[in-house]
Amino acid sequence: MSAKKKTLERSDLIKSWVIWELFSHALYNWQRLQGTAFAHMMVPIIERLYDTKEEISAALKRHLVFFNTQPTFGAIIHGIAVALEEERANGADISDEAINGLKTALMGPLAGLGDTLQQGLVVPIMLSLCIGIAMEGNFLGPVMYIILLCAFEWVVSYLAFFSGYRWGKDAIDRLLSGGLMQTVTTAASVVGLIVAGVMMVRFVNVRVPVTITTGDLSINVGTDILDRILPGLPALVTTLLVWRALQRKVSANKIVLVIFVVGFVGGWLGILGGGGWR
C-alpha cells in the first residue's frame, strides 16, 4: 500500500471523458478498433495515479488492446475502468486480467444495447420526424435534428461515464471487503473470453475461396470443405497463430507485417478472400 492515498480529481475525470468524446474513433482501424482511443482516454488518469516509468508503461500497455463498443452508452465501461485503475493504484489487488476481462465482457452487450437504442431507434425516429418537417420546406427540420441529436450524444455519454465511475467505486469496495475480487475476475474472464470468441468470428473475416475442379466435380475449399468441418476455421487458425507468436515474444510489429503480406498476396492471387460486410 502506498503511503499517500491517490485520488482522482473531478477535472481528471472530465478530461478523460472529453478525450473519449473527441477521439473515440480517431485511430479507428482493423487491428484494434477503438483500442488506442481507450489508452488515450486513460492518459489523464494514468498521469495522476502512477509515478514510475514501469507503472505508466504497464498501464498504457494494458489499455492498448483490442476494444470496440458503441461509444455513447459504452462510456459506462470507461467509467468503471477508471474506477478500477484508481483502486489499483491505491494498492487494491486488481489484476490486468480483471481489468481487461471486465472491459471485454461489457463491450459486447453495451455495443448491442447502444447500437439498438441509438442507431436503431433514436436516429431513425428523429430523422423521420425532422425529414417530415423539412419536406414541407421548413428549415426547422435540420436545425431541430442537429440540436436534439447533439444534446442526446453529450448528455447520455456524460451520464454513462460518470455513473460507470460511481458504480465501479461502490462495486469494487464491496467486492474487496468481501474477498470476492478473484471470483469476479474469473467470472469476467469467462464472459470476456466467450465474447472475444464471437468477436473473433465477426471481425477476422478471412475465407479460402479456392475452387478445385476435377471433371464435372467442382469443390469450393472454403464453403464445401472448411465450413463443413468448422465454420470460421481460417479466422480461428489465424488468431491462435497470432496468440502463439505473442506468447513467444514475437513483436506485434512483425506479426502485423506478416499478416499484411500474407493477406495482400493471398488476396491478390485469389487464394484468400475476406473483407466485405458481415
Place this chain on the structure above:
Amino acid sequence: MVFQAILISLYGYLASSTWMFATGFMVWNRPFIAGTIVGLILGDPMKGMLVGATINLVYLGWISAGGSAPADIGFAGVIGTTVAITGNLTAEEALAVAVPVGLLGAYLGTLVMTLCSVFPQWADRYAEEGNTKGVALVNMLPRQILLLPFRIIPIFLVVMYGGDAVSGLLSVLPQGAINGLNVAGAMLPAVGVGMLLMYMGRKKLMPFFFMGYLLAGYATKNLMLAATLGTVIALIYIQFVPSEMEAEEL
C-alpha cells in the same frame, strides 16, 4: 467554383473526422444534414435540404457496427446534393448518383482502416517508454491526416469534374491489389484479439474462448446473447470451482 469545391470537400472531411465532438457520425455525416450544409455553400439551401432528405430516406434503417457498413452515407449525401445543385438534377436523379458513390466511399473507408492498422504499433512503442503524450498523439493524428486525401480529393474532383472523374481514379488501381488490401484488413483483427488473449487467456479458461467461437460459427454472432449466456455460464462455473484453485499464473 474552386472555392466552393474546397469548402464542400472540407465539410466532407470534417463530418467524417474526429473533430466534431462525437456528433459527426450521427449528425453531420447524415445526408439530410450534409445536404442542407452543402446547399448553403452552393447558395441553394432549400434544394440541398430536400435532396439530402430524399437521399437520407434510402438510408433510414442504416446501421454501422464495428466499422463495417454497406455504404458511406456521408460521402453519398455530400456528393449527391452537390451534383443535384450544380448539374440541376432532380432529387431522384441525384439518388442514382449518390447510391453508387456511397458504395465507393465504403470501399475507401475499409482501405483507410486497413492502412491505419500500421499505427497502433507506434503507440505500443511509446507505451513501452512510458510516454503518455506519444500514445495520445498517435491516437489523435495519423488517421486524421491520412483521411485528408481520401476525403478531400475525391469530393473535390466530383464537385469540379463530375462523378466520372472518381470512378476513373479508382480504375487505375488493379483489382488484385484492392482484393489484397481487403483480405489484409480482414485478417488484422486477429492481432487485436490475440493481444486480448494475452491478458485473459488463462489455460484453464481457454475452452470458453472456443465456446464463443463455436457459438458464432454455428449459431449466431449476436453479442448480446454471447454476453448474457456467458454470464449464466460464468455464474455456474464459479459455483463449481473452489476459489483457491483459481489463483493460477497466466
